[in-house]
Amino acid sequence: LGDKVRSVYNKYLTGNIIFFYNIYTIQEKKMKRVLTFSVLFANLFANTINIPADYSIIQAGINAAEPGDTVLVDEGIYYENLQINKEITLGSYFLLDGDLSHRDATIIDGSSYNENSSPFGSCVLFLPSDNGEAISAKLTGFTIQNGQGTRVRETTDDGVITYYMGGGLMIWYTIPEITFNYIRDNGGAPDSTRAGKSQRGGGGALNNHIDVEFDEDRNGPYDRTVLTRDDEIIFSNNIFENNDSETGNTFESIGYVGEVDFSDSFFDVFSTEYEDVSEYWVVEDEATTDFTGGSGDLEAITHGVWVSPDGTDVSSTFGTEQDPFKTIDYALSRIYPTANDAITINLTEGIFSPSTTGEAFPIIMISYVNLIGQGEELTILDAEQTNTVIYFNKCIYNNISDLTITGGNSSNGGGIFMNASNPTLMHVTISENTAGENGGGMFITLSIPDLSHVMITENNSIIGGGIFLDKFSTANLNYVIISDNNADEGAGIYLTANSDPNLTHVMIVKNSSNFSGGGMYIGDNSSPILMHVTI
Template sequence: MLKNKNIKKTRSGFCTGKSFLSSPFFFLFPFSFLLFPLSSPLSSAILTVKQDGTGDYTIIQEAIDAAAMHDTVLVWPGTYYENLHIDTKPITLASHYLSTGEKQYIYQTIIDGSTIKNSVIVADIFPTGVTGTICGFSIQNGDARYNEINFPIDYNGVGGGILLYKANMVINNCVIKENLAYAVGGGVAAWYSIVQLSGNSICNNNSYLFGGGVWAGGGDYIEFDTLQLNSIYLNHSICGNDICKHFETVCTEFRIDTFTVAKDHGYCLYNYHSTNATPVFDYTLLVNHPVIDQFDADVYVSPLGDNDNSGLKPDEPLRNIWYAMTKINPDTNNQRTVHVMPGTYSPSTNGEIYPINARSNSCLLGEDMNSCILDAEQSWFHYSTHSRSYALALKKLKFINGNSFINDYHTYSGSIHFNWSCYNIALQDIMIENCIGLDAGGAKILTLDWISLENIHTFNNFGGFSLRTLYTDQPIRYAIMARNCSFLNNSYYLDMYGSGGGYFCGDVYTQIDPLVSTTSGMLVCNNESRDFWGGLEHLSTFAVTGGINNITNVTVADNVNKDDLPGAYSTWENMTSRVYNSIFYGNEHPSIILSVQPPLENPGELYIDYSLIEQGLDDIWNQQNFNILHYGVNNIEGNPLFTRTGDHPYQLQANSPCINTGTPMYEEGMEPPYIKEENGKYILYTHELDTIHLPATDLAGNPRIAYGRIDMGAYEFADTTVNIMKRPPKYLGGKIKVMPNPFRHSTAIEFTLLKEGRCVVKIHNLNGHLIKTLLDTFTVPGNFNMRWHADDDYGNKIPSGHYIINVIFEGENVGSVKVRRW
């Protein structure tokens, strides 16, 4: 507060009658920082701030409000819990370091922004060609995630410590630490501003997106003093841990005293193009003292470890994943692995800092996804990287409690956010649970190349689709492959945010979409969606919108829409989609949509074969009848008879009509679709003879083809009372053939034995009870043919249903075939 309204402001130098250039403070400003000297120095005044009441003011902001352009606000030591706004008038804001050159004043004069959630200092809208100064403070605990001062909404999330917007500024000899911005510039953000940095220490700041320490953008320039060097280290972000600069903001040389690493390739220092944040390497980085020594090796990390350990062996692990990722030396040839040892990695347990910035050509590898847990504790999402990163892998990990929700203005993912175009991404054995993100409740992955997803499971996530995979920008191989994944109980957020839903693959702009997507073995159940965008991909909980979409053994069941709108699965015009061996049941009706988007040019085609569609053709909506539907006579309707119990409630009951009714195994002369066994793997050939490589097992670990013919849905029925053989063993020459299958009155059984010995052929029901023994004798090698007349050992006709024919040789079950009697 102003102590004496009659205090006269001295208008010459700093109370000395001298000009600024001859003042005792001039030695603190090197020549390189006189590009914009304070103008009209003879009319400037000094306003003092002292907490004991002996100065002009006790509150810094009141002194700033009272100051005129070019005045100096001189602050005495103390901790000032304020969030400052320097509005339209360049001034000098300084501690006693300015007048004495004594560094203790930097640490004793603290501006702490923790009282409200805003930047510590905001300076904006200065007159053109005039520069202000901030000198000699510790600036800490800013939190620019929200806007609790009436600033424009564009300021939200920008500049945790200092935000400059159209305000040229000299920042010198400040300690800027422990500030947070959820968008850009954890320590300093210079937006359409010329910023000159001299002798500062900028450390331990965090920006969730760009520039953990410093961010500069808008086309002006940022200058790092080459005499009084800055130290910028151990800051955190996903694009430029320490420094991030838009390429139009001029700075060709970064000469730093202390920096996080000595060698960098877009990790701690990121210079980006406006198009998809593409990195541009048109600068030089010169570092005197790196904080972290890097090496060319894999590293180990444990929540019980220590960052002072070597990290090179399991018994010498580092403590933090972010630290381990930083230790890896940039390497374009060899993928490096961060071994994540069992335990929980969270802010409260081991001081983990999220989001973790992934290096190119790196693999984050756990031991088991149930024991290696990344818990963000609702602080932000877990994992991301910068644009054009490549060879990224995540394996055997569980991600829980991520939360990127700020408001409906900003949309990010809840857990994994690869929102910039990347190359060659692989996720395997990953679980994502209880995360919140409007762009994707769990993970969003954009690729220029290909994405491989295997054994991915999302549960109870909120916001957008729980997993979104898209290609963008001039793709190279344009392939997305998903195998044995499940998406359960995901929804929109707070009844009004995000689309909800399970799995999205492709892109809504399909006119020139060359994406090839393959989905094999997927469970999409009990998800909720809502239409927040007006497009059918947001009505659907399972949307696959590539140019060519091959889908097999998908169970899409019990999904609902907030407004009872139709659609569980959608595809679009100008696409070819093929669905095999799948189940659509218990969804909003019609559950399958062939949608259109003007202008209508090229119709899409949808093939559905060997699948259960609950209401048959009535369950398919072909909008304007524009697209072409190929609906096979081999499809069935009705109830698939899920077990509804245990860890896998969407497994099939023993009497399910989906058992042994999927795509048949190849017989000579057969037209596609069919399945072949080649080199020990099962391959489904589509109508156009494209191939889908089937996983070896289903979601429960059962053989993908258990009894000679694949089932419908994500699960293969397997009776644990019967020994199911995955492959014919050495005693059997080829497969056991049963024709016809299904049958009504009788069926022929053929097989070849390679050795002599006792052979028994038995038939069991699915409960394991013996029905009939067809053969029990000593045999010689050769071909064997027999016929079963649908009877038991007593000559009684058996009821309709599924049965298993077992060939037992020398006491070993050498082959089994599942058959069905109508």
């Protein structure tokens, strides 16, 4: 063609839908895409099912579809919790012309979910095919809202736990293509006591972990193909807004080692400098992510911030000492810490609690973040018996200092819950916390914390009133006082499962046990090292 430009515009009529090839221009032997709307290459023998013309609800159209078919949805609000286990395309009229107004006017709303009838409360659940194949269904051009999440059971070393995940979208051993959607206001419920009903992945979640199953009565697990590093999930050109969860407000992956492509998407908070979002919004686990071309409603803060009971949690707040945030949770949402640039959240004097500042507990820490108060008598974190006060899970390089942790109440770790983490605590008081099972003051497992000039007092639990130390944990305690704690066993400290703490200049006094180990209970091959210790 030389320097001439050729535009190719071919169309095929299949069912009631017109599919378009992309328009390309060829110049100097280079092909260039000139349409912003992506290509739909259609199988001429595939069918199109129209909603509501053919079926009044989307799920009925999905059930009737065969692999390769398209379920085309007209504008409207559809109160459904969908399940897709076929390699089909589910799309709005955005598929026809690339007009984003179709996306905004074609809404899948998950709010009609009844948790007593089914565990499947996500707006859309992607499942493997009947033979367990990890299929690639396509979802394009919808608003996804008000999903509460899918209820799952996870088998852990400590038993089975149940929680919700994937408020808007739940990906279950599949590799879908999810593009050009507006994913908003998922993960919550009217009676939520925290940010959202979903505990993992408010906007969406991905499970590839064999120990996580649906919370339903079945003879056995679904057939499935475990995803590998060679797999890729396309999650590009989407808007994520105001989705909530305890962890992974936007998205959370469990057990997946492949890539998730979030390119050209829009987020609540985005770091342009690092072209990334923080762990507060997206929990990657072992996955790799691509945020190329991303943007956000707010630019992530990469320096220290301040939080005060007199502050405000609005987008226009700068987080400076003169213009502080109101809650620690909101401060965590606005920052982007890195290994080279850790961020300190400075807390002013005052009580940070649900009743005084609206603080949501637990405070879920992320790596490379420090919490620094003004003194143990001046800065108080009080959960008011609503939950654990501070929660560490797979966190590294955290410093907590000059504050009091109190009012915590949880099954494990009333004051602090710590798993696979290594925080440093200095000049901290942990007092008047309760655990229904283990670790009234602190629950520590698979962790190596450093405690210096810490007081752990008046905490209560069944086991480990002050500290419960478990599973190869090696805590370093220097100038620590553990006093006036109560438990059935190990009122001061309970050691189990090869836990070998180092105690130097430690006082373990006035603790009360109903059965054994008033000061310390040492079991299961644990070997503490004690120097200058009073018991």
